[in-house]
Amino acid sequence: MTTSTVTASGAVPEAGAPVPGRLRRRLARWGFVAPAVLFMLLFFGYPLVRNVVMSFQHYTPETFFTGEAPLNGFDNWSTVFQDDVFGKALWHTLVFTAGSLLGQFCIGLALAVFFTRKFPLNGVLRSLILLPWLVPMVVSGIVWRRILDQDTGVLNSFLDTLGLGGHTPWLTDPHMALLSVILVNIWIGIPFNMVILYGGLQEVPRELYEAAALDGASAWRTFRSITLPVLRPVITVVLVLGFMSTVKILDLILALTDGGPADATQTLGTLTYQNSFVRLDFGAGAVVGNVLILISAVFAVFYLRANRTEGK
Amino acid sequence: MSKRFNRRSRSAVISVAAVSVLVAGAALTGCGRQRDSSVYTVLNSSTDETYHRWDAQAMARCGERLGVTVEQQSVPAAQVMTKALRMASSKSLPDIVQFDASEMPTFAEAGGLIDLRTLGLGTEDVPRGIVNFGSYRGTYYGAARSVNTLALFYNKDILRQAGLKVPATWAELRETAKKLTRGKRYGLALSAGGAEDGVFQFTPFMWSNGGDETRLDGPEVVQALDYWKSLLRDGSLSKSTVGWTQADVNDQFMAGNAAMMINGPWQVETLNTKKSLHWGIARIPVPKAGDPSVGPLGGAVLTVPNTGDERRERMAGKIVACLSSEREQLTYALNSWMVPANEKAAAVWRERVPELDALADQVAAARSRTAKLGAGWPQVSLALQSAFQAALTGQSSQAALQRAQQRATSGN
Numbered sequence: 001m002t003t004s005t006v007t008a009s010g011a012v013p014e015a016g017a018p019v020p021g022r023l024r025r026r027l028a029r030w031g032f033v034a035p036a037v038l039f040m041l042l043f044f045g046y047p048l049v050r051n052v053v054m055s056f057q058h059y060t061p062e063t064f065f066t067g068e069a070p071l072n073g074f075d076n077w078s079t080v081f082q083d084d085v086f087g088k089a090l091w092h093t094l095v096f097t098a099g100s101l102l103g104q105f106c107i108g109l110a111l112a113v114f115f116t117r118k119f120p121l122n123g124v125l126r127s128l129i130l131l132p133w134l135v136p137m138v139v140s141g142i143v144w145r146r147i148l149d150q151d152t153g154v155l156n157s158f159l160d161t162l163g164l165g166g167h168t169p170w171l172t173d174p175h176m177a178l179l180s181v182i183l184v185n186i187w188i189g190i191p192f193n194m195v196i197l198y199g200g201l202q203e204v205p206r207e208l209y210e211a212a213a214l215d216g217a218s219a220w221r222t223f224r225s226i227t228l229p230v231l232r233p234v235i236t237v238v239l240v241l242g243f244m245s246t247v248k249i250l251d252l253i254l255a256l257t258d259g260g261p262a263d264a265t266q267t268l269g270t271l272t273y274q275n276s277f278v279r280l281d282f283g284a285g286a287v288v289g290n291v292l293i294l295i296s297a298v299f300a301v302f303y304l305r306a307n308r309t310e311g312k
Numbered sequence: 313m314s315k316r317f318n319r320r321s322r323s324a325v326i327s328v329a330a331v332s333v334l335v336a337g338a339a340l341t342g343c344g345r346q347r348d349s350s351v352y353t354v355l356n357s358s359t360d361e362t363y364h365r366w367d368a369q370a371m372a373r374c375g376e377r378l379g380v381t382v383e384q385q386s387v388p389a390a391q392v393m394t395k396a397l398r399m400a401s402s403k404s405l406p407d408i409v410q411f412d413a414s415e416m417p418t419f420a421e422a423g424g425l426i427d428l429r430t431l432g433l434g435t436e437d438v439p440r441g442i443v444n445f446g447s448y449r450g451t452y453y454g455a456a457r458s459v460n461t462l463a464l465f466y467n468k469d470i471l472r473q474a475g476l477k478v479p480a481t482w483a484e485l486r487e488t489a490k491k492l493t494r495g496k497r498y499g500l501a502l503s504a505g506g507a508e509d510g511v512f513q514f515t516p517f518m519w520s521n522g523g524d525e526t527r528l529d530g531p532e533v534v535q536a537l538d539y540w541k542s543l544l545r546d547g548s549l550s551k552s553t554v555g556w557t558q559a560d561v562n563d564q565f566m567a568g569n570a571a572m573m574i575n576g577p578w579q580v581e582t583l584n585t586k587k588s589l590h591w592g593i594a595r596i597p598v599p600k601a602g603d604p605s606v607g608p609l610g611g612a613v614l615t616v617p618n619t620g621d622e623r624r625e626r627m628a629g630k631i632v633a634c635l636s637s638e639r640e641q642l643t644y645a646l647n648s649w650m651v652p653a654n655e656k657a658a659a660v661w662r663e664r665v666p667e668l669d670a671l672a673d674q675v676a677a678a679r680s681r682t683a684k685l686g687a688g689w690p691q692v693s694l695a696l697q698s699a700f701q702a703a704l705t706g707q708s709s710q711a712a713l714q715r716a717q718q719r720a721t722s723g724n
Contacts, residue, residue, distance in 0.1 A: 061419065061421070065400050083719070173551075257506070257555065258507050259506055262554075262701035280690065
């Protein structure tokens, strides 16, 4: 917002402006940018560089006392890549992210469309659906761990009453655990998707729908040819933000399964945590962290490119 | 227009300057924090209200005796190590750190601890096993106030109704657990969760069978894991075992969902809140009658970190000596249901809490997890966790443990 002020005043005719005035103006321009740049350098640039450097260092508890962390080339990288848990964690992270986003988005969009209709208690229901978003992640995790317990969990008791088995090993079977964790994360992510998409839907001009109705378009056709295209920028934002918060998942998994059983829900986030804070091998932890940053960076590039084409 | 603009730019510059000053100021005050010469701090994990209160009382008594003020700073157990490391790098270590004994070697190896003997702490009345528990590579760094281990807890009423006696061998445990499994109730509950809890619970089975943490793929360890698998196959253990912490196990036992459990004395306080529950305690069953029952030694030790200030370190040594004195140990042990480290205190404790006698026996034969591996323990522990979880959910014990052994040795 500050930059827009600067450009606005920059548009004032400069023909007769004396040189010191222009210099001052340029200084002022930088003055507005400086806090942001300083902030970025301090809180994003420094940790990022530090993390990259750390991944090439033998960084152990001793380092905290001596301050010395000798460079060890690609030792940390090869240790991490040779560990077969890394491959698993990478795969789990991708499945988890894709699955979560797909579920959150589809259900969120469906609910958003649903709530654009007028019906009694619409507002109340909409605010109730926000609840999962307001509960801290760790609390959700712990509650869901109880709900999904194989013998005493509410979900299995419920399924049992319905006569649908009810002995599903949600979190205790390595083949089930990742799916269960994804389902819980979908539950957590629905409100966010719904709220943003609902906001986007309010922006769709009514006339377009009226025109479509006059042309005799079906509901599906209207949704596909009007709602979706108009909603596209909002969809991009929802998916990008969702991706950023999902790919680095840690707290939910720690609370639900601790990465288990048998590493079945180990993701890059939990692996970084384990390397750095359980094994206290901060170099190896930094390697996994860097991989995570790299994945996010690739995605960010796609996002920026998509945005640019949209701008044109 | 331009005038307003100038004013704005000036205020922007001022705000940038103000922010910089604030940041720099905060950083500087963080570094140069002046210590009050009569106030000593202890970093511990007593975040539970009860433990925090007991510690505060003990520290007040010791502080009064020594003419200083002792304060505690409590963080969750999993954060003590990282917090202490961060404090070390910013040169703001507390005077005393209470580490879990399995973490102490890591901090000692980094050169962060002072030999307690040089601070005048004696070990005359402490059993050798517990001195070793607080030592790393022969140096005594940590004074234990109390120690704990695991034991077999059983529901007296359920066993009596079934006409069964308390199992003492693996075969008996398997048989009894099978018979006690009925309806929603399992015969036995234990924790095989993917964290230190699960490993802690596996060690008595591994060690009593002669297995060793330096050879995870040895036949004794494989047998021990196969034994766990057999309990699960019989249906005597819940399939949720792989997701349970020791606190979950206690909940199951208290709710009547398990007739017996493997757990530690720190649960006694909670167990006693349910008046209708009559529980007993016995040694963890062994492979064959007559085998020694070797449990894991658990608990925290008080250490004096290397701050470079000798005067303060000496006083910290005195505070540790006071907190781990016979009298304080007894008070602490009676409060927390754990076994005093000091022999004399333990003898008095046995008379006062005869119901936990079995636990005191188990402690006497217990083994420390880090005795052999020291700072290498976390690596082995992680490999072992993933191995028994894989085996309990379908893999063969042999294959899972072979992989664990590879993982445990590759990272070092």
